[in-house]
Amino acid sequence: MAPVTLKKLVKRYGNVDVVHGIDLEVKDREFIALVGPSGCGKSTTLRMIAGLEDISDGVIEIGGKPVNDLPPRARNISMVFQSYALYPHMTVRENMGFSLKIGKVAQSEIDARVNEAAQILDLGKYMDRRPSQLSGGQRQRVAMGRAIVRQPDVFLFDEPLSNLDAKLRTQVRTEIKRLHNKVQSTMIYVTHDQVEAMTLSDRIVIMRDGYIEQVGTPDEVFKRPATRFVAGFIGSPPMNLNEASVADGKLIFEGGQSLPLPAEFRNKVAAGDKVIFGLRPDDIYPTGHGLNSGEATDVHELELPVSITEPLGNETLLFVTMAEREWVSRMLNPRAIAGGEVVKFSFDLSQAHLFSPETGKTLRS
Amino acid sequence: MKSLKLSAPTLLLLPAIIVLAAVIVLPLLFSLYSSFTPFRLTKPETIWVLIGFRNYVTALTSYEFWTAFGRTVLLLTIALNAEMMLGLGLAMLVNKATHGQRLLRTLMMFPMMFSPVLVGFQFKFLFNDNVGFINNALQSLGLATNAIPWLIDGNLALFSIIVAEIWSSTSVFAILILAGLLAMPQEPIEAARVDGCTPWQTFRFVTWPYLMPFAFIAMTIRSLDVARAYDIVKIMTDGGPAKRTELLWTLIGRTAYSDGRMGFANAMAYISILLSILFTVYFFRKLAAARQQIGAEW
Numbered sequence: 001m002a003p004v005t006l007k008k009l010v011k012r013y014g015n016v017d018v019v020h021g022i023d024l025e026v027k028d029r030e031f032i033a034l035v036g037p038s039g040c041g042k043s044t045t046l047r048m049i050a051g052l053e054d055i056s057d058g059v060i061e062i063g064g065k066p067v068n069d070l071p072p073r074a075r076n077i078s079m080v081f082q083s084y085a086l087y088p089h090m091t092v093r094e095n096m097g098f099s100l101k102i103g104k105v106a107q108s109e110i111d112a113r114v115n116e117a118a119q120i121l122d123l124g125k126y127m128d129r130r131p132s133q134l135s136g137g138q139r140q141r142v143a144m145g146r147a148i149v150r151q152p153d154v155f156l157f158d159e160p161l162s163n164l165d166a167k168l169r170t171q172v173r174t175e176i177k178r179l180h181n182k183v184q185s186t187m188i189y190v191t192h193d194q195v196e197a198m199t200l201s202d203r204i205v206i207m208r209d210g211y212i213e214q215v216g217t218p219d220e221v222f223k224r225p226a227t228r229f230v231a232g233f234i235g236s237p238p239m240n241l242n243e244a245s246v247a248d249g250k251l252i253f254e255g256g257q258s259l260p261l262p263a264e265f266r267n268k269v270a271a272g273d274k275v276i277f278g279l280r281p282d283d284i285y286p287t288g289h290g291l292n293s294g295e296a297t298d299v300h301e302l303e304l305p306v307s308i309t310e311p312l313g314n315e316t317l318l319f320v321t322m323a324e325r326e327w328v329s330r331m332l333n334p335r336a337i338a339g340g341e342v343v344k345f346s347f348d349l350s351q352a353h354l355f356s357p358e359t360g361k362t363l364r365s
Numbered sequence: 366m367k368s369l370k371l372s373a374p375t376l377l378l379l380p381a382i383i384v385l386a387a388v389i390v391l392p393l394l395f396s397l398y399s400s401f402t403p404f405r406l407t408k409p410e411t412i413w414v415l416i417g418f419r420n421y422v423t424a425l426t427s428y429e430f431w432t433a434f435g436r437t438v439l440l441l442t443i444a445l446n447a448e449m450m451l452g453l454g455l456a457m458l459v460n461k462a463t464h465g466q467r468l469l470r471t472l473m474m475f476p477m478m479f480s481p482v483l484v485g486f487q488f489k490f491l492f493n494d495n496v497g498f499i500n501n502a503l504q505s506l507g508l509a510t511n512a513i514p515w516l517i518d519g520n521l522a523l524f525s526i527i528v529a530e531i532w533s534s535t536s537v538f539a540i541l542i543l544a545g546l547l548a549m550p551q552e553p554i555e556a557a558r559v560d561g562c563t564p565w566q567t568f569r570f571v572t573w574p575y576l577m578p579f580a581f582i583a584m585t586i587r588s589l590d591v592a593r594a595y596d597i598v599k600i601m602t603d604g605g606p607a608k609r610t611e612l613l614w615t616l617i618g619r620t621a622y623s624d625g626r627m628g629f630a631n632a633m634a635y636i637s638i639l640l641s642i643l644f645t646v647y648f649f650r651k652l653a654a655a656r657q658q659i660g661a662e663w
Binding site for chain 1: 552553556557558560574658659
């Protein structure tokens with residue numbers, strides 16, 4: 001049980017910085033997800049915390065003590081790898097007990113802890129099998145078991161679900177969440193999948209190109225994205241983001257179409273400013289078919305033609321043309337809409353976001 | 366007359382069968398037969414005298430045969446173990462190299478490109494007590510005062526042969542083990558480091574079990590090689606001094622062609638081949654077990 005602190009952490013390969021002096025405080029027992037597109041430095045950061053990569057500059061503290069110069073084995077951490085990284089020549093039982101055996105723990109203690117972990121992960125039947133005799137999901141559970149058995153201060157997960165098929169992924173995801181509730185350790189979880197990050201973590205760290213874009217709870221990063229990148233990265237389908245210019249209490253889009261300037265931003269922008277306007281598909285809906293149709297406060301209605309429909313059963317995604325761009329709209333309790341039909345849409349502007357086109361930062365401040 | 370009808374596959378295979386029979390099966394059968402006769406090259410008529418297992422009994426009760434046998438096994442044990450340790454070390458070093466790994470790999474294979482006969486001549490010269498490089502170097506460095514009779518002293522001669530053998534074949538181990546290292550997934554090693562292993566423990570419990578099948582493949586190949594060792598010994602000492610470096614195949618070769626006792630030599634050869642087969646079976650079993658252990662999918 002320990003907090004993890006990163007101070008001005010830098011990773012440099014030759015002359016190229018891949019992590020640019022990031023600061024992060026992970027609280028004790030917190031589940032934190034590092035998320036971002038590939039190459040954003042999230043895995044490198046995790047591997048530096050594990051001690052598998054050298055730290056070029058800055059400090060990593062675990063439990064308040066700098067660990068820069070400690071080898072991985074002295075950091076009291078466990079890591080779950082994307083490719084499971086099980087020892088192929090050992091049985092499930094031996095795999096799980098290996099770190100304790102190396103640590104010269106008494107056999108009776110090893111047995112007790114391994115059996116407990118096996119029970120948590122429902123691995124009892126497979127204890128005498130080798131990894132090659134297990135399925136992907138089972139292997140990943142063994143890898144988690146191996147991590148639990150050590151009773152580490154910090155759990156590190158490096159894209160643990162990426163090698164599993166969609167169904168198993170959901171299942172193991174739930175198991176990881178259950179595991180966190182049970183063992184109450186600090187967990188740092190790297191993923192490129194924003195759904196995993198949202199569903200699992202207490203806080204999310206969104207990274208891009210070696211910088212941290214935003215740190216916040218799933219609710220914060222979804223509702224109040226700090227940058228245009230976060231806005232586009234979190235949420236599926238992604239937020240509609242389009243350029244507009246401010247004029248006379250209005251947002252003018254390309255082609256002349258306009259929306260009222262959302263109330264929240266009225267004194268944050270001036271006439272003539274260029275902005276990026278963002279609105280989630282949930283907040284554009286055929287009137288009467290929205291998430292909070294009844295309570296929406298700042299609704300603007302427009303008649304727009306629908307180009308394509310994607311029915312999903314409980315909802316339908318509509319592709320709408322406005323201001324020479326395609327906007328995605330989510331229709332709840334869907335009714336049949338044909339391509340080309342002109343429909344009255346509600347734009348819930350209380351949920352709108354404005355970002356600076358130069359810095360990409362939110363203008364909400 | 367009923368014509369003989371052969372099926373198409375048999376007919377098509379017939380040329381190959383005839384050639385194989387002529388060049389392999391018949392000579393083998395003939396040599397096997399001759400091992401039951403007192404056949405001497407100088408007395409062709411002895412090929413027709415059957416003496417049952419007398420040659421085998423003579424071989425198995427002969428002091429000379431068992432000494433050569435024991436010496437071959439000794440050479441095999443020392444050379445193979447040394448080659449494996451050195452090959453492993455070499456492979457791990459080359460694997461660590463960040464620059465010029467391809468060049469190092471090529472250099473590493475150089476000894477394999479020389480004919481064993483040339484290696485024999487080369488080491489015979491190196492170990493020569495008068496003009497050899499090794500004595501010269503030892504004396505120049507002040508490590509020895511007198512010339513050391515490398516190839517003339519009974520014990521040193523076998524040692525010298527082992528050195529030549531190791532020099533020429535360590536790369537077989539190095540190459541195969543390097544192949545293993547290159548094919549090895551890195552994550553289990555990282556997992557071991559996180560799990561608390563020191564570098565030595567990581568090697569002992571994770572890397573080595575993975576490399577074992579590769580080492581056993583090299584062992585199998587090399588055990589057959591060394592068990593029939595002939596050329597290097599023939600050149601360097603010719604079994605001497607006073608038969609102190611006589612190995613199975615130098616003994617068999619001498620018996621067959623110098624003494625002309627072909628029947629007896631064949632009997633010894635068949636015993637030796639049986640032993641080689643036993644070695645192969647042993648290493649293949651080990652290999653299969655090691656492969657199964659790491660769950661190899663090849």
